[in-house]
Amino acid sequence: MDKILKGNYxxxxxxxxxxxxxxxxxSLTEDFQVAASKKLGGSITxxxxxxxxxxxxxxxxxxx
Amino acid sequence: MTNIGKELSNQIAExxxxxxxxxxxxxAEKNRQYFRKTIKDLPKSDxxxxxxxxxxxxxxPSLHRKNPVKTIQDSGFKGDIIVADGALGYCLTRGxxxxxxxxxxxxxxxxxxxxxxxxxxxxxxxxxxxxxxxxKDHWKDELGYNRQLIKLVNLNGKKIKALLSTSIDPSxxxxxxxxxxxxYWWNPLxxxxxxxxxxxxxxxxxxxxxxxxxxxxxxxxxxxxSHAALNKKxxxxxxxxxxxxPGTPLINTQYxxxxxxxxxxxxxxxxxxxxxxxxxxxxxxxxTYHWYRKVFLDLAKDANCTTYNCTEGGxxxxxxxxxxxxxxxxxxxxxxxx
Numbered sequence: 344m345d346k347i348l349k350g351n352y353x354x355x356x357x358x359x360x361x362x363x364x365x366x367x368x369x370s371l372t373e374d375f376q377v378a379a380s381k382k383l384g385g386s387i388t389x390x391x392x393x394x395x396x397x398x399x400x401x402x403x404x405x406x407x
Numbered sequence: 408m409t410n411i412g413k414e415l416s417n418q419i420a421e422x423x424x425x426x427x428x429x430x431x432x433x434x435a436e437k438n439r440q441y442f443r444k445t446i447k448d449l450p451k452s453d454x455x456x457x458x459x460x461x462x463x464x465x466x467x468p469s470l471h472r473k474n475p476v477k478t479i480q481d482s483g484f485k486g487d488i489i490v491a492d493g494a495l496g497y498c499l500t501r502g503x504x505x506x507x508x509x510x511x512x513x514x515x516x517x518x519x520x521x522x523x524x525x526x527x528x529x530x531x532x533x534x535x536x537x538x539x540x541x542x543k544d545h546w547k548d549e550l551g552y553n554r555q556l557i558k559l560v561n562l563n564g565k566k567i568k569a570l571l572s573t574s575i576d577p578s579x580x581x582x583x584x585x586x587x588x589x590x591y592w593w594n595p596l597x598x599x600x601x602x603x604x605x606x607x608x609x610x611x612x613x614x615x616x617x618x619x620x621x622x623x624x625x626x627x628x629x630x631x632x633s634h635a636a637l638n639k640k641x642x643x644x645x646x647x648x649x650x651x652x653p654g655t656p657l658i659n660t661q662y663x664x665x666x667x668x669x670x671x672x673x674x675x676x677x678x679x680x681x682x683x684x685x686x687x688x689x690x691x692x693x694x695t696y697h698w699y700r701k702v703f704l705d706l707a708k709d710a711n712c713t714t715y716n717c718t719e720g721g722x723x724x725x726x727x728x729x730x731x732x733x734x735x736x737x738x739x740x741x742x743x744x745x
Contacts, residue, residue, distance in 0.1 A: 392620055392709060393599050400709055402635035403593075404600050404618045405447070406611050 411670070412679040415694035416701070428597050428606065430513045431574030435594065435610060438573055438580050445616045446570060446593045446636045452487070459640040460486035460740040461633045462717075464505070465626035466493025467648030468540040468655070469720035475645035475733050476501045482737035489570075489633050491625040492521040492579075494646055496552070497542055499559040504566050507637075508588070509629040510579055511572040511595065511621060518575065522582040523556030540651065540659050564588045570632055573616060593636075594618040595628075622702050630703075634712035642712050643736045648721030649700045650681060650692035662693050681722040685730045692722050704728065 392400035395407075452458045462479060464470070476498055479488070488505040490498055495508050512518050517535055520527070527550070536546045545552040564586025571583065573594050583590055596618045600608040607618045619635065621628045626647050633639045651660050657674060666677045679697050682689045692700065700722050707714050707727050716723050717733035724730040 392706070393596065393601055395601075402620050402631050402706075402710075403446070404596065404607070404611070406600075406608075406615075406617075 411673075411676045412694050412697065415669075415677060416679070416697040431572075431595065431597065432606065432610065434513055434576060435573035435614065437577045438571075438575070438592075439614065441580050441584060441590065442573075442592055442614060442616065444589075444591050446591050446619070446632065447617055449568075449570075449591055449636055451638045452640075457485040457740065457742060459638075460484075460642070461489055461637065461639040462486065462643045462645060462736075463489045463491070463626070463629045463633055463647070464494040464498060465491045465629065465644065465646040465648075466497065466541070467626075467646040467718065467721060468652055469648050469718045470494060470497055470646035471542040472652065473645075473719050473733075474501075475717065475719075476503045478733050478737065479503065479645075482734075482741045484737055484741050486740060487633075487637065487639070489629050489637075491629045492518060493625070495521055496523075496545070496556050496559070499563060500545065500555065504563050507568050507570055507629075507632070509570045509625055509632060510575050510583075511625040511628050513574050513576060515576045515578065519578045519582055520553065521556075522579065522586070523553055523558070523560050524578075525557055525582070525585075526578070527553050538659060538663075539661060540655055560586045570629075570636075572621075572628070573610070573614065592616050593632075595621045620706065622699065622706055624699050627699065627703050627706070630714070631706070631710075634710050640712050641715070641736075641740060643715045643717045643733065643740075644723070645717050645733060647716060647718045647723055648690070649696045649703070650690045650722035652720060653688055653690060655691075660693055662695055666693065683720075683722065683724060685724055686720065690720070690722050696722070 392402060393404055394400050462484065464475065480503060487507065488503065489507040489509065490505040492508060492510045498505055510518060516533065520536065530549050536549065560582065567588050569583040569588040569590045571580065571590055571592055573592055594607065594610050594616045597606045599605060600611065600618060611618055620631055622631060630642060630644065633642045657663055657678065667674045670677055678691045678693055680689050680691050703723060704725050713729065714727065715729045715731050715736050717731060717736050719732060
C-alpha cells in the first residue's frame with residue numbers, strides 16, 4: 344500500500360524536511376505542485392454539475 | 408489567509424483525479440456482482456413536513472463536541488436521517504439508527520472500519536482514527552470499538568439502506584451485504600459526461616447506474632443524495648465542519664502528515680483561518696477542506712432544497728446556506744410543530 348494511505352509515519356523524521364514551495368516567480372513550483380497533487384485530494388473528483396445543451400445543470404446524470 | 412493554503416486548495420480537484428479515478432473504476436468492476444438496485448429505485452419523499460425534511464449527519468469534530476444525536480432523539484424528529492459512513496458508528500452507539508448510510512471513498516483499509524472490520528486482528532500502524540479530533544472515548548480502544556461496531560452493524564443492518572458509490576472497496580460492499588443492508592448504487596461523476604471520451608459515460612454505458620456529482624467528499628455526496636435522489640426540500644447538516652475547532656493541534660488534522668511531507672517546518676502556512684460570525688470564533692481549515700467548502704457553497708446555489716447548517720461549528724456558512732442551531736431546525740420540522 345502507498346505509504347501515504349497507510350499513514351505510518353514518524354513525525355520527528357518528517358519535521359526534518361523543509362520544502363521551498365515557491366520559486367523565483369512567487370508561485371508554487373511545478374515539482375511542488377506535482378508532489379501536492381499526489382498527497383492531497385478528496386474522495387472523488389469532478390465537482391461541477393454537467394450542463395445539458397439547453398443550459399440546465401444536473402446533479403444526477405441518467406445517460407440522457 | 409495564507410497564499411500557500413489558497414494555492415494548494417486550488418489544486419485539489421486535480422489531486423483527487425490522480426488519486427482516485429483509476430481505482431474507483433476498478434472497484435466498480437469488482438462490485439458489479441452486487442448490483443441489484445440503483446438510486447433510481449429509492450422511494451421519493453411524501454409531501455408532509457417530516458417527509459420533506461431530512462438531517463444529514465457527517466463525522467466532523469462537532470459531532471462529538473455538540474452531540475446532535477441526543478438533540479435529535481429528544482426532539483422526536485420523524486424525517487429521514489442520512490449519515491455519511493464516518494458518522495454511522497457514532498449514531499449506532501447512541502441508539503440512533505439512520506435510514507440511510509452513504510459511502511464514497513475508495514480507500515481499501517480505512518472505510519471498512521466505519522462498519523466494523525471483521526478482518527481486523529491487531530491495532531494497525533495507521534493512526535488515522537487515533538490521531539484526529541474524533542470520538543476519543545471509542546477510538547482510544549480501536550479493537551474494542553471495532554468489535555462493538557461489528558455487533559451493532561450486524562444487529563441493525565437490515566434496518567438501513569446503503570447508498571453506495573460503485574467506487575468503494577469491495578470489502579465495504581461485503582460488510583453491507585453481510586449485515587443485511589438494502590443496497591442502492593450510484594456512480595460518482597468522474598468527469599463531464601458530455602465531453603468526448605468521458606470516463607463517466609463509459610461507466611454508465613457499462614453498468615446502467617446513474618452518475619452523481621459528489622462535491623469531492625462523502626458528506627457533500629450525502630447532502631446531494633438527500634435532495635437530488637430523495638427529493639428532500641429542507642435539509643439540515645450536522646457534524647459538517649469542513650474545518651477544525653480553535654486550538655486543535657495541527658497533528659490532529661486529517662491531512663497533517665501529507666502537509667508536513669510537502670512543507671516541512673512551514674506546515675502551519677498551509678492552514679487557513681476562517682472567522683465564523685455566527686459563533687464569534689475563528690476556526691481553521693486545510694487546503695482540502697477549504698476546497699470542499701467552496702464547492703459546497705457553489706453547489707448549494709443550484710440545489711432544489713433549503714440547506715440549514717446546524718453543525719454549530721466549522722467553516723461552512725455563507726449564502727445560500729442558513730447557519731442556524733439544530734434546535735431551531737427541529738422546532739420547525741418536528742411533529743409537534745406542524
